[in-house]
Amino acid sequence: MAQVKMTVNGKAVSAPAEGRMLLSTYLREALGMTGTHVGCDTGQCGVCAVHVDGKLVKSCNMFAAEAEGAEVTTVEGMANEDGSLGAIQQAFQDHHGLQCGFCTPGMVMAASALLKVNSKPTEAEVRAHLSGNLCRCTGYHNIVKAIMAASGQDVAVAAE
């Protein structure tokens, strides 16, 4: 089995991967990084979203071997250096943007990707951007609020 090397959250990693191994499986099983989840088998739900070379990617839609040499960022890499919640993560907690937590890693990665290219998205832009991420718990209300709040826009807190 070929050895696949990449950088994950700033650390060089290497692990054997069968040709058909998905990036999501590589992260979860080969590296034991279970923050990235898997929620479907058709690339529709987005709970497995990560960044590959700065781009938002569904890690179940990419072979591990395709990420050879890439810079990968997962939800485990989204906290501040001191371990405290990063700005997007903090906004999700402040605005109750998660319930069961299963879609949350993908939502955080999707939100981060959006805010990199659009620092002050409108509600409609946030909703459109999340079209690749399913959440079954929140009805999206507090996720949208959390992302707008993370962009520094004035959003009333979840329980006013």
Next chain:
Amino acid sequence: MADGGIGAPNKRREDIRFLTGKGNYTDDMNKRGQAYVAFARSQVAHGTLKGVDTSAAQEMPGVVRVFTGADFAEVGGIPCGWQITDKHGEVMQEPAHPVLAQGKVRHVGDAFAAVVAETAEQARDAAEAIEADIDELPAVVDMKAALADGAPKVHDDLTSNLCYDWGFVEENKGAVEEAFKNAAHVTTLDLVNNRLVANPMEPRVAIGDYDSSSGDSTLFTTSQNPHVIRLLMGAFVLGIPEHKLRVVAPDVGGGFGSKIFHYAEEAFCTFAAKAIDRPVKWTSSRSEAFITDAHGRDHVTTIQLALDKDNNFTALRTDTHANMGAYLSTFAPSVPTWLHGTLMAGNYKTPLIYVNVKAVFTNTVPVDAYRGAGRPEATYQLERVISKAALELGVDPIALRRQNFITEFPYATPVAVEYDTGDYVATMDKLEEIADLAGFEKRAAASKAKGKLRGLGVNCYIEACGIAPSNLVGQLGARAGLYESATVRVNATGGLVVMTGSHSHGQGHETAFPQVIAEMIGIDPSMVEIVHGDTANTPMGMGTYGSRSLAVGGSAMFKATEKIIAKAKKIAAHLMEAAEGDVELANGEFSVAGTDKSVAWGDVTLAAYVPHNYPLEDIEPGLEETAFYDPANFTYPSGAYACEVEVDPDTGKVTIEAFAAADDFGNIVNPMIVDGQVHGGIGQGIGQALLEGAVYDEDGQLLNGSFMDYAMPRADDLPFYTVDHSCQTPCTHNPLGVKGCGEAGAIGSPPAVVNAVVDALRRGGSDITHIDMPLTPSRVWAAMQK
């Protein structure tokens, strides 16, 4: 209110691990020496299973063992937890449900073999190499066709595909018919409550583990109720006594009912782990979830409402066919009966009600509870028929509802339940305010000016939650009690651990439950830790569903904490040399009324474990108490919902422009979490109304078995919601005065959406009175062409 106590919108402590990728879901676990399972599943809906050839699979790389139905010949089937007695006094027909199919396959996805292999990929490869010799039989999919003479039988040993024919209340039937004869007006509505797939984002997972040195089995599983799984699987399927079986459900990624039930895959992994003496893991794919997770709803109903000349409701009758699927899932028989028929009074003083439900076996995935479970079906038909009656009578739909509201409590309905409290006028008043109903016509005019049809839909709902009084549900056919338990352990240094039988799958128990204890003792909630989800360290409990965790589990915790406080007061009285009756507890400090004597919470808890100066002659050392709470009644959350839609007359596309919910949940412990529960429920309700629906073809193939085809609501399908829970009539029979909020949104929202779309179309000149869900553009557009 203590700091962070009852009523505080505390941020959730569990969020830290979920947001940093440190959650511990079942699929995040791997056990040393673990093997992997893949199931071979039927691709036809109905067939005679003549043989299974596993020889090729056995030779595949990495295969440890292949199992078929023959391996389970001596093992019990998957049990049903509820037995309905029909209108003739006969018990329901109850088919066998083997772990792996034997003799026949009965739905697409029915497993007939399983491969255990070294890797998940090897298991899947080998499962594909299994050859089943199946003679395909005609499938029954449509419920009415399934009941026709000569219809193929799903279960050959049953007399027909009728599970039961339930009449409720049978004694009222004659009086109801008489009332219809005397009615000034009768409104009739035929409708379908569409079949849904719960689709929690976390697919199901099971890991069986067997310790051959002790003979102990452990099952790690994605469950809302690990104790229920332990009891059902241990006692009825595998014959493992409970003290030799541990069931663990760690972080659970959503459930919405679908993770209540005991599934064959759980029994398989537990069985196989012992058979091969290795841990065995199964992770469902989403495609597999669509054809194995219990589905929800799927009722076909005719409802009739009788009114007198003054528009008072005089009688109601319904005739429902409820799909059970191919086998009886754990609580399936209770959903269309006791969770549906008992709610048919709704918020209204209709004196006579008769409900008929025919439960039907079909060659489809089993159907069981999904968020709301029976209550959405009741609410939808009742609120839709009232709106239709308002159209026929030319009266305002809100006024018609208000006129018929129950206004005095307690109120005994003609369908066997007694509402303890409620204020339906107050929630409707609140709704009119928060939804700005007075401004609707102006908004409708603005929509019209841009070529859109705006519609307003309003409805009420009531639900029975906090399930349930054990003696009552026992009479109704439940094979379980529905109490809840809690052990409160106080540590020497004053911190507390609560071991609860409730189990969060997103509801935030780790945050909300401590708020109750913080309030009772006057300490910071961070001093309280919640332990749940593991039968090894929690008392026997019934788990989380039916909006019951705080109302029932929280009440058990409250009672255990009361015992703790009572004992602590004895210790404090001893330490302060005071009479026990004079000791008060406030702000984490015991004091003696009228004196300056006081002793801190931590000093009392330390004395309990270091009993040097302690009333050992009267009480034992230690500070740990358990309580089991069995509710005296259901709780009855209620509310009023309003939806505003715009319909594009050219395409039939519906957009939700505004959605408002005024709920009465009684007392509120964490309003932030309550808001979130309502948002999520409304999201699912709008999903049912506009987008979702599992579709089978006539051969029993599920046509939309993936997220490519099954339309889950996405962020741009849904609006911001306006929710309010300031109308509070506390529950009178539980110590917290809480009612439960988990299902309300999913119950109350579908009729609001459909009422709004019908209103929009009529404003556009249509005389339509009903469209079946989901209100897809094609359905709406087609309705507009009539």
